[in-house]
Amino acid sequence: MPRSSSPADPSPSDRSTATTPATPPSTTVLGRRDWAAPTASGPIDATVALPGSKSLTNRLLVIAALANDVSRLRRPLRSRDTLLMAEAMRSLGAEITDHPTHDPDTPDWVVRPAPLRGPTTIDCGLAGTVMRFVPAVATLAAGPVTFDGDPHARTRPVGPVLEALRALGADIDDEGRGTLPFTVEGHGAVRGGDVTLDASASSQFVSALLLAGARFDEGVVVHHVGKQVPSLPHIQMTVEVLRDAGVMVDDSDADTWRVDPSEINALDVTVEPDLSNAACFLAAAMVTGGRVHVPDWPRHTTQAGDQIREVFAAMGADVVLDRDGLTVTGPQRLLGVDVDLHDASELTPVVAAVAALAQTPSWIRGVAHIRGHETDRLAALTTELGHLGADVHETDDGLAIRPARLHGGLFATYADHRMAMAATVLGLAVRGVVVEDVETTSKTLPQFTQRWEAFLAGGRAS
Numbered sequence: 001m002p003r004s005s006s007p008a009d010p011s012p013s014d015r016s017t018a019t020t021p022a023t024p025p026s027t028t029v030l031g032r033r034d035w036a037a038p039t040a041s042g043p044i045d046a047t048v049a050l051p052g053s054k055s056l057t058n059r060l061l062v063i064a065a066l067a068n069d070v071s072r073l074r075r076p077l078r079s080r081d082t083l084l085m086a087e088a089m090r091s092l093g094a095e096i097t098d099h100p101t102h103d104p105d106t107p108d109w110v111v112r113p114a115p116l117r118g119p120t121t122i123d124c125g126l127a128g129t130v131m132r133f134v135p136a137v138a139t140l141a142a143g144p145v146t147f148d149g150d151p152h153a154r155t156r157p158v159g160p161v162l163e164a165l166r167a168l169g170a171d172i173d174d175e176g177r178g179t180l181p182f183t184v185e186g187h188g189a190v191r192g193g194d195v196t197l198d199a200s201a202s203s204q205f206v207s208a209l210l211l212a213g214a215r216f217d218e219g220v221v222v223h224h225v226g227k228q229v230p231s232l233p234h235i236q237m238t239v240e241v242l243r244d245a246g247v248m249v250d251d252s253d254a255d256t257w258r259v260d261p262s263e264i265n266a267l268d269v270t271v272e273p274d275l276s277n278a279a280c281f282l283a284a285a286m287v288t289g290g291r292v293h294v295p296d297w298p299r300h301t302t303q304a305g306d307q308i309r310e311v312f313a314a315m316g317a318d319v320v321l322d323r324d325g326l327t328v329t330g331p332q333r334l335l336g337v338d339v340d341l342h343d344a345s346e347l348t349p350v351v352a353a354v355a356a357l358a359q360t361p362s363w364i365r366g367v368a369h370i371r372g373h374e375t376d377r378l379a380a381l382t383t384e385l386g387h388l389g390a391d392v393h394e395t396d397d398g399l400a401i402r403p404a405r406l407h408g409g410l411f412a413t414y415a416d417h418r419m420a421m422a423a424t425v426l427g428l429a430v431r432g433v434v435v436e437d438v439e440t441t442s443k444t445l446p447q448f449t450q451r452w453e454a455f456l457a458g459g460r461a462s
């Protein structure tokens with residue numbers, strides 16, 4: 001449970017190591033647009049409808065491509081990560097077409113599975129879901145499947161999932177690197193069975209094996225050994241989506257998941273709104289003392305982003321979830337928070353931005369593994385919040401943030417959508433924040449600046 005903080009110093013075990021994040025900011029990248037984040041002139045009072053969840057959309061695309069019949073995904077997210085996943089499934093053989101709905105902006109996706117085949121090449125972009133889930137699918141293809149992605153994608157961990165797939169009978173050539181690029185030599189089938197891996201760097205290693213596991217000859221039993229697996233709600237999401245498709249999954253023992261070999265049933269499913277992307281909009285209520293409403297917030301969900309409700313409540317918000325959706329009313333006095341975000345680590349950048357504006361100190365704990373996310377997020381946040389005057393220290397497993405007066409400046413985003421969202425939140429409260437390469441938000445949220453401006457126009461912003 002997150003706790004509000006009182007005005008005390010961060011714990012003595014904190015270390016201040018402001019390392020330089022992986023990709024230095026650049027002024028020469030083609031297509032880069034630096035954006036002056038709007039500043040609020042008063043409390044925001046607005047409603048925002050959000051597109052579908054990236055994590056759900058990409059699981060559903062994989063399951064639909066492996067299923068026994070035609071699936072229909074309603075209100076899927078169309079962003080860079082999900083378009084890359086759709087393209088990956090198409091290039092392995094699935095047919096994915098738009099099906100018009102009453103809303104011309106959100107046609108459904110109709111997915112017709114077909115025998116999986118190579119040779120082909122998969123562009124992973126910077127998407128963890130593509131670089132981890134698709135190799136497991138590619139082991140079932142007839143022919144070689146080569147994977148590569150953005151420059152920084154080559155530094156994100158994939159070695160443990162490739163090693164596990166090899167142990168299950170797959171043939172993978174990564175020239176010993178344990179990173180992109182690599183080739184899965186698909187032979188049309190995989191033995192499967194028991195496998196042990198260390199998934200402490202990413203829950204996506206486990207999800208990948210479970211998503212394809214029902215189609216392995218012997219199914220799969222995945223055992224995790226090592227430090228605690230992060231982002232457990234995301235594994236729960238994988239388990240629930242598989243069960244919805246008729247697959248038997250046993251997760252009754254800690255750190256062990258068993259998937260029986262079986263057909264995967266086709267699905268007709270509506271994708272929930274992306275609750276992690278909701279965080280930056282809800283943060284507008286937090287930092288302006290306003291009110292933000294998100295319709296269609298699910299009452300039951302496996303999305304880790306749902307934890308933002310508890311975090312913002314601990315920071316002083318009034319948080320109401322009812323059948324109309326979620327309403328967050330920001331506090332008059334924004335409190336810091338002491339929170340373990342191990343299960344919901346993708347919330348870290350926005351929570352850190354709100355914490356940097358709080359009147360008491362904050363500690364974000366349990367997120368060491370986000371050094372392997374889109375960028376080294378702990379280093380990137382320490383550096384960029386620091387450039388705006390925040391008092392931030394990187395700890396072994398998170399951040400310690402003390403109250404400080406912030407000022408404007410360029411906020412480098414390191415090709416990380418959530419860094420850009422964090423900077424945008426800061427801009428509401430601090431004049432002169434410029435978000436470097438704001439289009440990087442398209443990884444999970446297309447037309448971010450238009451959405452943000454329309455959102456603020458529903459409220460009050462300068």
Ligand SMILES: O=C(O)C1=C[C@@H](OP(=O)(O)O)[C@@H](O)[C@H](O)C1
Nearest residue numbers: 055201202203204230231234346
């Ligand atoms: O499976 C998924 O959809 C995700 C799992 C998590 O990854 P990690 O376990 O690597 O943190 C999360 O951070 C990421 O945004 C999405």
Ligand SMILES: C=C(OP(=O)(O)O)C(=O)O
Nearest residue numbers: 126127128129346373374
């Ligand atoms: C960590 C994230 O993404 P990915 O799926 O690329 O790991 C994220 O969206 O915050």
